[in-house]
Amino acid sequence: MKSLLHRFFASATHGQRVPMAGAVCVALAAFLCSCGSIRPSRTATPLGDEGGFPPRYSIVCIIHGDGGYLYHDARGEAHRADEVALAKVKTVAEQNAQAEVFIFHERRRKHLLFLFPVRDGTFYYYRYGRLIAEESYWRDQGQARFDPEMELYDRFRAEGPSDPTRLFLYFGHEIPETGKAGYDASYKSRVFRVDDLADGLRRVTRDSTKIDLVVLSACFSGTPRTIAALAPYARYVIASPDNLHLSYFDLRPLERLDIGLREEDVSAFAYAFAHHAFDRLAEDTQTAVTVVVYDVDRVEGFLRSVDRSYDHALTILAGRNPASIEHCDCADDPAYALPGMNEGTTVLYRPSRFGRLQNKENHSGWECWRLLE
Amino acid sequence: MHRYRAGRQSGTNYTMKGADMIKRTALRVIIMMCVLVYAGIAVGQDNVQKYFNDAACKVKATSDPLQKREILSDKLQDMSKALDAVQSSRLVSNADRAGLDRLKASLQEKQDELAGANGYARVSDDQLNAFSDYVVQEMEQADRTITIGVVTALLIVIIIILIA
Numbered sequence: 001m002k003s004l005l006h007r008f009f010a011s012a013t014h015g016q017r018v019p020m021a022g023a024v025c026v027a028l029a030a031f032l033c034s035c036g037s038i039r040p041s042r043t044a045t046p047l048g049d050e051g052g053f054p055p056r057y058s059i060v061c062i063i064h065g066d067g068g069y070l071y072h073d074a075r076g077e078a079h080r081a082d083e084v085a086l087a088k089v090k091t092v093a094e095q096n097a098q099a100e101v102f103i104f105h106e107r108r109r110k111h112l113l114f115l116f117p118v119r120d121g122t123f124y125y126y127r128y129g130r131l132i133a134e135e136s137y138w139r140d141q142g143q144a145r146f147d148p149e150m151e152l153y154d155r156f157r158a159e160g161p162s163d164p165t166r167l168f169l170y171f172g173h174e175i176p177e178t179g180k181a182g183y184d185a186s187y188k189s190r191v192f193r194v195d196d197l198a199d200g201l202r203r204v205t206r207d208s209t210k211i212d213l214v215v216l217s218a219c220f221s222g223t224p225r226t227i228a229a230l231a232p233y234a235r236y237v238i239a240s241p242d243n244l245h246l247s248y249f250d251l252r253p254l255e256r257l258d259i260g261l262r263e264e265d266v267s268a269f270a271y272a273f274a275h276h277a278f279d280r281l282a283e284d285t286q287t288a289v290t291v292v293v294y295d296v297d298r299v300e301g302f303l304r305s306v307d308r309s310y311d312h313a314l315t316i317l318a319g320r321n322p323a324s325i326e327h328c329d330c331a332d333d334p335a336y337a338l339p340g341m342n343e344g345t346t347v348l349y350r351p352s353r354f355g356r357l358q359n360k361e362n363h364s365g366w367e368c369w370r371l372l373e
Numbered sequence: 374m375h376r377y378r379a380g381r382q383s384g385t386n387y388t389m390k391g392a393d394m395i396k397r398t399a400l401r402v403i404i405m406m407c408v409l410v411y412a413g414i415a416v417g418q419d420n421v422q423k424y425f426n427d428a429a430c431k432v433k434a435t436s437d438p439l440q441k442r443e444i445l446s447d448k449l450q451d452m453s454k455a456l457d458a459v460q461s462s463r464l465v466s467n468a469d470r471a472g473l474d475r476l477k478a479s480l481q482e483k484q485d486e487l488a489g490a491n492g493y494a495r496v497s498d499d500q501l502n503a504f505s506d507y508v509v510q511e512m513e514q515a516d517r518t519i520t521i522g523v524v525t526a527l528l529i530v531i532i533i534i535l536i537a
Binding site: 070071072074076078219243245246285286287321322323324352353354355356 | 422423426427429430433468471472474475482486496500503504506507509510511513514
């Protein structure tokens with residue numbers, strides 16, 4: 001290596017040596033920066049200095065941005081869904097003076113000078129409306145999908161005798177129900193499935209009380225398999241069983257939790273949030289809009305009754321070409337159209353304004369799979 | 374003798390300059406390839422969506438329903454032609470071919486609806502702006518549900534540029 005470098009420099013003329021040496025120095029500095037063990041953190045305020053009372057609300061938010069997240073609004077302006085979601089969640093964090101907010105932004109992996117990878121996750125921690133810490137991290141560390149995020153969560157979470165009202169928000173594409181690679185554009189072989197998300201929730205709950213409200217801003221997340229996987233860790237889930245426009249659910253109801261959750265009635269708050277999100281989506285979207293609130297305790301009967309059929313269907317469809325299967329309303333399949341399927345769900349639905357399904361009058365709130373004819 | 378040595382020296386210098394040139398050219402080619410791959414991936418993934426968004430902007434910019442209909446119809450047809458051309462390429466995998474089939478079927482449905490064919494009620498004149506938004510949103514959603522590789526996406530963009 002040494003002789004190679006020597007030969008390389010020796011072959012360069014004097015005029016070239018100075019810029020070349022400069023380029024090597026820059027490359028070396030970049031390499032050291034990207035691989036260094038020093039955490040590039042920016043802590044705005046030391047932890048523990050902000051007030052005597054523990055936070056009343058705790059919000060964990062994961063924003064997946066490692067994929068195609070471009071969309072256009074009705075004015076034709078282009079937006080990156082993950083960046084828009086990040087801005088909205090930051091506003092929520094700044095507006096809540098009684099909350100701690102953990103934001104994890106999972107970004108596409110980039111390389112400095114096309115060679116040196118740079119950290120592909122950014123963590124923000126807010127407490128009482130103020131940014132306490134901002135830190136970048138590597139997303140591919142650890143065995144479990146959310147190991148890096150949970151390590152940061154454990155490091156920063158406020159300890160206290162009281163149990164805060166907990167919310168968990170996920171923004172991203174459809175979460176695969178079975179082991180499927182390709183969710184992350186930067187990690188083509190990395191598998192992500194709904195069980196990984198459930199494991200993240202389990203670690204947030206620390207195996208004790210359930211998370212009060214889980215919001216899944218992702219397409220096709222209202223399936224029996226997804227809700228069943230999250231059921232042990234969530235009291236209420238808000239999700240879209242159908243396609244969800246990338247503008248996601250509007251987060252304005254979260255901006256003042258001290259008002260929205262004044263009565264500590266999570267159920268009423270979940271319905272208010274869902275109605276607001278539905279109204280906003282229906283305003284700007286021409287495709288179908290479906291927002292559902294799942295009262296987890298009350299849907300468990302239906303989940304148990306379809307569990308075997310649904311798992312069987314997933315096994316059969318797993319070997320098929322993805323282009324030969326499609327999502328459908330579970331009510332269209334007699335195996336799932338059972339008397340109790342509407343129990344525990346509040347369905348807000350507006351059909352697509354165009355297309356074959358524009359006359360479909362209602363949605364069961366559950367999404368299944370079928371083979372394309 | 375001196376002349377011979379000078380000749381040998383200039384020959385050595387010439388060889389060294391040649392080697393330098395090759396190194397520099399190789400470095401430039403590598404950097405250019407990296408830039409092209411990076412740009413290509415971004416272009417391939419985003420430009421199909423931008424294509425339909427441009428169409429929607431043009432539709433909204435004109436008040437003549439005939440023109441609106443023509444813009445939408447042309448854009449849908451051009452994209453269908455591009456997909457046909459890409460599908461016949463050897464670079465496209467079988468999985469991508471199936472994805473392209475679904476994309477083509479989806480585009481055909483939109484053309485049918487615009488024209489009022491195959492059981493669809495014709496999109497009314499006052500609904501054409503909304504329909505152009507529907508096409509954009511459907512294509513953005515199709516991008517997530519219909520999986521096609523980077524090479525295929527790049528081919529689509531190249532052919533669309535050639536056709537348009």
